[in-house]
Amino acid sequence: MAASSSITTSSTTSKLLFTSSSTSTAARLLPFTTTSSFKCRAFHFHRHRFNPLLHVHVGPFKNPRIVFTHSTNRPPSSFVSAALATEASAKVIDGKKVAKEIRDEVAAEVSKMKEAIGVVPGLAVILVGDRKDSATYVRNKKKACEDVGIKSFDARLPEDSTEEEVIKHISGFNNDPAVHGILVQLPLPSHINEQNVLNAVCIEKDVDGFHPLNIGRLAMRGREPLFVPCTPKGCIELLHRYGVVIKGKRAVVIGRSNIVGMPAALLLQREDATVSVVHSRTKNPEEFTREADIIISAVGQANMVKGSWIKPGAVIIDVGINPVEDSKSPRGYRLVGDVCYDEAIKIASAITPVPGGVGPMTIAMLLSNTLTSAKRIHNFK
């Protein structure tokens, strides 16, 4: 859990890595892959013209179904399906820009709240042990909080802390009226039971939104979760801010993790998409993705989704952040998504880049959730 802790960006280093929980498994199992083995297949649209009949179930020229429509059924002029133009290129969904907008909005709200009722939202982060990456994430969160005027609290506990000690700190934050959100930075040292610790966070302050009670409410019609998990919320927010119609569309979510895939599917379904969840046991996942108007991929498999998997005009949200070996990079590696970007950009109508797509949205949503929590606790509209 604490997914917002799991996908984090440091703007200075551009390191965007999965560090915890289920979605990170693939990335952790395949921490470094040679660029060559993950290079997109030789499926270059500028060389071979795309023959939709070979790759796409429903003939794209007959029915390109561009989903970028607002009130009319005609696509805005800037959104031209790749299938309809020779040199067309998808709209790049700029997560960095949107995240900045959201942080600005949060900052304005925080300031309004402070002025009106004298309350400053507070976020507490609990870090156990000395993992460098975890320390970096915590530092980034602290910085992001400061930037928008949210007060940040942290508890740094030694590696050999007992479960009881960690839970004692959580209880302290649960009872602290200055704290409106609590995050436990994952992973925890192996001698500590993660579920026990996470269950100790009171649901009103569980800004990660991963408490089963929250997930249950997310799944149920007529119920409202207290918090929506940050990364999937960020995905949907990107669709909203780019005017992508979700209702009535076919959506495919690749990956069924607790922190991204599953809640993303529930969110899309809440917005009246028809959702299929594709996972490691799915035979021929491309048969599903080829029919999708919207694809959200969160598996941690570098370049898994090829151009041939994508329906012309589809919108692609790529949550994967995978390091691949790259001798040309000063760091020796570079980060790529689950989707073969070079191919996808020529067939999709819109796509998130990696990095700079979903990554920056996670912290923005965490700040937004913390604000929501403070507003709710203080009944501030």
Place this chain on the structure above:
Amino acid sequence: MAASSSITTSSTTSKLLFTSSSTSTAARLLPFTTTSSFKCRAFHFHRHRFNPLLHVHVGPFKNPRIVFTHSTNRPPSSFVSAALATEASAKVIDGKKVAKEIRDEVAAEVSKMKEAIGVVPGLAVILVGDRKDSATYVRNKKKACEDVGIKSFDARLPEDSTEEEVIKHISGFNNDPAVHGILVQLPLPSHINEQNVLNAVCIEKDVDGFHPLNIGRLAMRGREPLFVPCTPKGCIELLHRYGVVIKGKRAVVIGRSNIVGMPAALLLQREDATVSVVHSRTKNPEEFTREADIIISAVGQANMVKGSWIKPGAVIIDVGINPVEDSKSPRGYRLVGDVCYDEAIKIASAITPVPGGVGPMTIAMLLSNTLTSAKRIHNFK
């Protein structure tokens, strides 16, 4: 919630009607439809030979994908795909028989438990008001409990009871060590807030399994719900008992209600099916069902799923129970499912009838959940 209360069978009258919550909406909006308007379309396989290319996405003769396989990939001799034989007919999944088996198993376990530790499982049902149908359901549950040796408790409260009075009774059952499961018969009188009442049932005794905490655990990998909702659990149990392989198969759930569709989709996904959820906002739902190895339909639309919607060899679980006008019936109506049975039986490899399919499973699962609860509370393996 209290879904087990919503779809109930009275064996004497064969009245199987939706009475509560979301899945019942369609049935209630369309309480009586003329038989003619809901008659399956003229798509008779004994007259016109089925041309798969007209109706099925993946050519069925090329790839009938019969899902009735255990360890081998060859179908058991009794399960012949309709597409491969002229007069073939699907295996009828006998819910009445399976429900009887389950009740017998529960009875044996109850008796074993009583002998070993002297504990008898107890189920409490709370009925508010004078609805005749609700009274019938409560009576049936009581009878079913008695038959397997589960002690039944009931509280019958007048129509004008206050919310507080109802909750007081729930609290009483929460604290009663002889009660291991609590059901609130729905619908409640309109002046009572259903959610408040249902939330009062302690999660350890919520044998309906509809507490959001349970649904959340059902959705999350690595978590286990305390109870699985009765009707969807019954659907999956039928698949299991008929040896239907779920892992790796394509499943389509029609309907996304809290009490059947949504939890059924979560259960199928837990068993490694690739699940698509089709609903009222889905354009061309038949495009999804035609690709499905397993279809679970729970919408309450008489004969909605035509033969042309079904892939040859698919397995069909029909949760719908819809009354259609029938002048030939002494009652003036008869009950049909969501699936056009006459057509489906000629193309599917297996199908549940209505009545006598999923219906009888709901109470069997309720008894099973009550036993599970008693075992857990008393730590009896």
